[in-house]
């Protein structure tokens with residue numbers, strides 16, 4: 001018997017998800033055909049923002065590859081826009097003239113971006129933000145720098161502005177309302193958001209009405225506001241909203257309002273035609289987020305495989321995808337009559353939380369600056385749990401609330417309902433994840449991602465998924481830790497590679513690639529530097545560094561700049577310098593006509609704009625004045641910042657400067673998985689900012705507090721206290737031991753704080769603090785490695801090493817002479 | 819040394835062994851700077867030394883297989899065609915320069931030097 005024909009119009013998020021859901025329930029029921037207007041496979045539209053920001057590539061966001069369509073015998077027509085449906089004849093037609101019959105039809109046509117009818121809206125350089133073509137257009141224009149204006153301060157507009165500013169444009173958001181994301185945020189959070197964006201170089205103009213788009217030679221040149229202001233721009237993004245795409249439904253004579261009207265089973269006014277996703281209107285509501293769409297898809301899949309689904313509408317939550325700006329909002333975030341607010345602010349950390357209660361139940365929440373508890377609040381909200389018992393601690397989040405009630409975080413995960421949603425982006429609930437972990441014996445985060453899609457998109461639920469995995473798979477997980485492959489050249493993770501290098505005595509990059517069956521002949525720019533480091537660390541003194549597997553900066557011992565020149569930063573031990581050093585620097589600057597001299601954020605001096613061929617000579621002069629490489633370019637010890645300490649400061653408890661200098665002199669030179677920064681402060685006022693460094697020391701009357709695991713770059717993270725010791729020598733031993741443990745265990749490019757999050761502070765304390773024997777061994781191994789690494793790379797090269805690296809090939813055209 | 823093939827004048831630039839394996843050298847003095855690469859299989863390639871992305875010096879990149887990863891932002895470029903690879907395939911190209919190898923010496927066309 002031939003199968004029923006199911007045709008899906010729209011190869012987007014809803015269209016594909018509904019097919020997945022159907023296949024899950026009854027894989028052989030339909031002969032499926034899909035039509036997509038976009039000329040490509042199905043991708044995760046919400047991840048266009050990270051693609052625009054350069055944080056992901058298009059391949060990373062493809063949801064279903066060609067093999068998925070093939071394996072499930074789905075006929076995919078890409079680049080085919082359906083233009084009409086004849087619901088009597090049960091056929092449809094595409095713009096290219098293709099006709100197709102159906103038994104059942106699903107409309108998943110999404111929505112169209114709203115284009116404001118302003119004069120100039122059709123100029124070149126005016127774009128919407130909806131599909132990958134829009135992203136490509138924006139990326140192309142951003143390559144030339146310049147100004148971008150984004151109309152619309154909602155989620156999409158802000159993500160567009162963020163992406164463009166990451167691409168090097170000066171971005172300004174023009175918003176009609178007085179509050180950014182006013183549909184999700186209250187005034188306080190909106191204000192904090194505007195400040196956070198400003199700190200990232202994105203300007204916002206609120207309460208601004210756009211009047212006209214100005215052009216020059218057919219291209220956009222500026223935006224004129226009602227108040228007369230003109231904002232010059234090379235790119236104008238309109239992100240002012242979306243309109244359900246219901247045009248096609250009209251040709252079929254279906255009932256439409258704002259969107260295509262559907263009942264709880266997702267059926268339209270024609271019993272053979274269904275609609276899901278943004279194009280659908282259900283109980284008067286159109287949705288523009290994926291979570292409700294997943295629910296609709298489940299309901300429709302049920303309808304299409306036997307039992308009518310019963311979709312009842314969705315509660316919504318929103319997260320903004322701008323790195324480093326945590327924003328979460330759900331429900332009645334702004335309170336209202338009969339509601340009670342609990343507000344928490346921490347100005348120092350830039351955190352604002354507002355929890356709205358109604359009749360002892362959670363009705364809404366806005367979180368700014370710290371949104372880790374978003375999923376927990378959302379879950380409480382949807383389950384309508386009585387929260388009056390935990391009212392006092394509610395605003396401090398799950399850990400505090402449950403900690404005080406004697407629950408540990410893993411029991412909280414255990415207590416979560418099976419229907420509780422874990423991954424909002426992909427609509428995966430706890431029950432599904434646990435079932436897959438058990439039935440497929442999953443033991444790694446990656447395999448859970450691959451099978452369930454949980455945590456595969458924005459990643460904010462990763463900690464929760466990891467906890468679930470640990471809880472469900474138990475010890476099996478530990479063994480597989482680190483099984484995230486190093487890169488696409490291999491299936492092995494960093495941990496296994498490091499282990500096998502030692503166990504099998506592998507001595508060179510080709511030997512490792514052979515033994516571990518690398519899939520590419522030469523590796524790539526990700527794995528080669530990693531392997532080079534692992535070998536160097538495993539066989540100190542014996543392994544010969546492979547220059548061609550190092551990033552240019554480490555090969556030429558300077559930092560490459562955007563124009564191909566280099567920067568030179570000599571060490572200034574513990575931030576101390578002298579008249580002699582400063583004079584020598586001044587002389588070098590004059591002699592080599594170095595265009596810029598800058599004080600760095602690491603308490604030393606940067607000479608910028610040096611030509612590559614000048615480097616050895618510049619170094620020779622700095623060497624002559626006693627200065628050596630500051631390794632500002634290396635996965636190595638960078639700086640040891642200090643404050644003045646007891647030598648000068650009226651509050652100083654110990655000689656922080658002296659200790660900093662000792663530490664830097666002792667630790668410099670060795671290679672590490674990622675860069676390592678230290679600081680030593682003379683008292684808890686902490687002027688050297690030791691508590692956001694990889695390793696820090698805070699001096700106190702009784703001795704030294706050793707801190708680990710801080711960072712203040714892409715992520716801001718305060719340190720944790722490792723130990724308190726009473727002498728400088730003990731402090732140095734402790735620090736060197738931690739550093740060696742990190743050198744031996746860290747994955748390449750994994751900063752200390754990430755390594756610590758992976759292995760746990762406890763495991764570091766056990767080995768380095770509690771066990772004197774192990775600490776001593778680690779320390780000794782560090783000293784041994786240092787014996788071959790404390791040679792100034794500048795002196796070597798000023799002396800002629802790798803000379804050819806610094807000079808081009810001296811070829812000239814001498815035809816005339818021959 | 820120069821050699822002439824049919825209608826073509828080739829200029830010697832270096833020995834193959836002057837280029838580090840899985841590395842590159844840069845020739846200046848040409849119309850546009852040229853990067854000469856040697857990969858793990860001892861094949862030699864030459865491209866104009868300007869990344870199609872933001873003009874990064876490809877000669878400073880990491881060479882693997884028949885490609886180089888640009889040092890500035892990590893785009894991968896095909897050494898044979900000079901085209902960007904991966905997601906940006908087809909979006910830009912570092913013009914390739916012909917090479918000719920004879921007795922272990924590398925030659926490039928004289929036109930590369932003409933202004």
Ligand code: SRM
Nearest residue numbers: 559567599600601602603604632638711712713714715751
């Ligand atoms: C020169 C300097 C900025 C300045 O003018 O002050 C600087 C310049 C660069 N930083 Fe930085 N960072 C500088 C201090 C910092 C600091 C502040 C500090 O060290 O106290 C931080 C935050 C602290 C931290 O690391 O936790 C910082 C966090 C970063 C990050 C983010 C790291 C992270 O793990 O999140 C990067 C990106 C990376 O390493 O991948 C980065 C990368 C860079 C690079 C190397 C980008 C690159 O790959 O080309 C810049 C090189 C420019 C150049 O060639 O000179 N720089 N960078 C500072 C050099 C300090 C020094 O004396 O060596």
Ligand SMILES: Cc1cc2nc3c(=O)[nH]c(=O)nc-3n(C[C@H](O)[C@H](O)[C@H](O)COP(=O)(O)OP(=O)(O)OC[C@H]3O[C@@H](n4cnc5c(N)ncnc54)[C@H](O)[C@@H]3O)c2cc1C
Nearest residue numbers: 010012013014037045046081082109110277278288289290
């Ligand atoms: C940049 C961006 C960021 C976002 N971020 C988030 C987020 O963080 N969280 C969140 O929940 N949501 C987010 N969204 C919204 C989310 O992507 C949408 O809600 C979701 O994609 C809607 O799915 P859909 O299938 O209804 O529509 P779409 O994914 O748009 O799919 C519709 C498809 O149908 C095709 N089509 C239309 N008409 C026809 C026709 N006549 N013939 C053939 N094909 C047709 C279209 O070309 C399109 O490919 C974001 C959206 C964008 C644009």
Ligand code: SF4
Nearest residue numbers: 561562600601713714
């Ligand atoms: S120096 Fe650091 S913060 Fe400044 S632009 Fe470069 S990487 Fe960014």
Ligand code: FES
Nearest residue numbers: 869872874888891
């Ligand atoms: S300049 Fe080459 S990747 Fe950006």
